[in-house]
Amino acid sequence: MNAPVKPSNLIKGATGDWEMVIGLEVHAQVTSNAKLFSGASTAFGGDPNSHVSLVDAAMPGMLPVINEECVRQAVRTGLGLNAQINLRSVFDRKNYFYPDLPQGYQISQYKSPIVGEGEVVVDLADGTSFVVGIERLHLEQDAGKSLHEQHADMSAIDLNRSGVALMEIVSKPDMRSSEQAKAYVTKLRTILRYLATCDGDMEKGSLRADVNVSVRRPGEPFGTRCEIKNVNSIRFIGQAIEHEARRQIEILEDGGSIDQQTRLFDPDKGETRAMRSKEEAHDYRYFPDPDLLPLEFSQSFVDALKTDLPELPDQKKARFIADLGLTPYDAAVLVNEHESANFYESVLAGLANARRDGKVAANWVINELFGRLNKEGLSIAASPVSAPQLAAIIDLIGEGTISGKIAKDLFEIVWTEGGDPRVLVEARGMKQVTDMGAIEKAVEDIVAANPDKVAQVRAKPQMIGWFVGQVMKASGGKVNPQAVNDLLKTKLGL
Amino acid sequence: MPYDRRLRGPNMSVDAATVRRIAHLARIAVDDTEVPHLQGELNAILAFVEQLQEVNVDGVEPMTSVTPMAMKMRPDLVNDGEIADKIVANAAVTHDHFFLVPKVVE
Numbered sequence: 001m002n003a004p005v006k007p008s009n010l011i012k013g014a015t016g017d018w019e020m021v022i023g024l025e026v027h028a029q030v031t032s033n034a035k036l037f038s039g040a041s042t043a044f045g046g047d048p049n050s051h052v053s054l055v056d057a058a059m060p061g062m063l064p065v066i067n068e069e070c071v072r073q074a075v076r077t078g079l080g081l082n083a084q085i086n087l088r089s090v091f092d093r094k095n096y097f098y099p100d101l102p103q104g105y106q107i108s109q110y111k112s113p114i115v116g117e118g119e120v121v122v123d124l125a126d127g128t129s130f131v132v133g134i135e136r137l138h139l140e141q142d143a144g145k146s147l148h149e150q151h152a153d154m155s156a157i158d159l160n161r162s163g164v165a166l167m168e169i170v171s172k173p174d175m176r177s178s179e180q181a182k183a184y185v186t187k188l189r190t191i192l193r194y195l196a197t198c199d200g201d202m203e204k205g206s207l208r209a210d211v212n213v214s215v216r217r218p219g220e221p222f223g224t225r226c227e228i229k230n231v232n233s234i235r236f237i238g239q240a241i242e243h244e245a246r247r248q249i250e251i252l253e254d255g256g257s258i259d260q261q262t263r264l265f266d267p268d269k270g271e272t273r274a275m276r277s278k279e280e281a282h283d284y285r286y287f288p289d290p291d292l293l294p295l296e297f298s299q300s301f302v303d304a305l306k307t308d309l310p311e312l313p314d315q316k317k318a319r320f321i322a323d324l325g326l327t328p329y330d331a332a333v334l335v336n337e338h339e340s341a342n343f344y345e346s347v348l349a350g351l352a353n354a355r356r357d358g359k360v361a362a363n364w365v366i367n368e369l370f371g372r373l374n375k376e377g378l379s380i381a382a383s384p385v386s387a388p389q390l391a392a393i394i395d396l397i398g399e400g401t402i403s404g405k406i407a408k409d410l411f412e413i414v415w416t417e418g419g420d421p422r423v424l425v426e427a428r429g430m431k432q433v434t435d436m437g438a439i440e441k442a443v444e445d446i447v448a449a450n451p452d453k454v455a456q457v458r459a460k461p462q463m464i465g466w467f468v469g470q471v472m473k474a475s476g477g478k479v480n481p482q483a484v485n486d487l488l489k490t491k492l493g494l
Numbered sequence: 495m496p497y498d499r500r501l502r503g504p505n506m507s508v509d510a511a512t513v514r515r516i517a518h519l520a521r522i523a524v525d526d527t528e529v530p531h532l533q534g535e536l537n538a539i540l541a542f543v544e545q546l547q548e549v550n551v552d553g554v555e556p557m558t559s560v561t562p563m564a565m566k567m568r569p570d571l572v573n574d575g576e577i578a579d580k581i582v583a584n585a586a587v588t589h590d591h592f593f594l595v596p597k598v599v600e
Contacts, residue, residue: 033570040575048591049581053574057581069570097521099595147592148599155599156592159581283519293558293565 037064083118133172324358350391
């Protein structure tokens, strides 16, 4: 809680430095076919009130029955967050009135959540990492959706989301800058995607955050916080925090005090504003839901899920570094998005010698492929060059059939025309010249044609690069530059 | 952690303001003339409940079921829903299978 204050995280106010304190409640939609307590579909974008059962509409006499997969998903997520799994947890009713909440209460977990304390290691852009504590994770129902734009004086209610399972993941107030908060949500989303417990699609509302922000003088106790509700993009989370912290500092520096309130972020104006005052909104009158027994499972149930857990980003990154010699930066770039890691692993699987060429493959995936995809605005799924094709290109380099330079031409051909790289190399005569006699001849020709340069290189050996370039040019890039370099050294007596 | 501190403790009684507040939270229209009567009723209930406080329950787990049983779970199968007509059948106002309610905007 009181880690050393990083000067770079401080905000300069008119009266001195301030430090932000940020905690996040992330609502992540559980990936499941059916809802938390009913057999209705969780599919996105159905016709109004189509994916709704009588349970979700809270018709009288309906009783909730919990979906076992949602329980498993919550436990998996808890394990992925290195968290305490509670073998016994309790569902409570959180009471409030809103038209899109037909029950008049949300079934949630209050005193006894399914997952307790854990932690997430968060990587920052500068290569450093820090730890964010997890306070808890609990299961709860989503509400329906209110649409206010369709009618002048009526709101339209669609209950398709009503009853969909959410995991509320509550962090400890361990973040001290908007950068850290954004990095935390990014990492959390990555972990959820690896676990396949939430698709992390913020545009569809699968992941949204309530952001708690307060400010204090460095070293002092926490200040009064404000909660910014329902922020639905990582960029907005950053903007909301920046604006809110400055708003609070301004008030405090003017001698005022912060009222604990719930606020909304307006993305168009880039600012937060107080929600219309409903002081009773916080009086949720929680009590145990009498329709549901406590949720209990055995340690062996948890252990089985733990055994089947996929490799998580931190483990994958460590393996890439240890086994393949990737730099921490490259390893991080590859593991940050699950799709990127999967693509890279498919390339590795296609290589003849992954241990030898894994690092080269990482360079190709990151620089050539991702670079090109970015430039053309394509996703990995839409890549014109497949993982097996890229693996074949890297194999051809690794075994010395083509040079790295020719490989780039080959990549271009595969990108635009497609085809089997091995066949293309044969058909278009792109093979590297391995006939030492031919290379020697090319070297001799260049040396003979440039007596002045020969004199210069004897005085300045680093000029050998010019000769290598000339030979490469004369051969159309089809000779191995290292072989040329070695031959030149012998010929020129360097 | 008590669920609602105001309704607990040695001196469990509600005043008129609490009655109005509870009624508002429950969205029940309570006329001012009814408040004293309801206040008496609630306090009578609370007094009854208060007797239970005399029982020492230290170390006793709250009972959640008369017979020991585990919560039933359902498999993750879509086998319900797709009944929009039925869902909105009793609604006062609908449009395109949406419920329509008086405008609520935050």
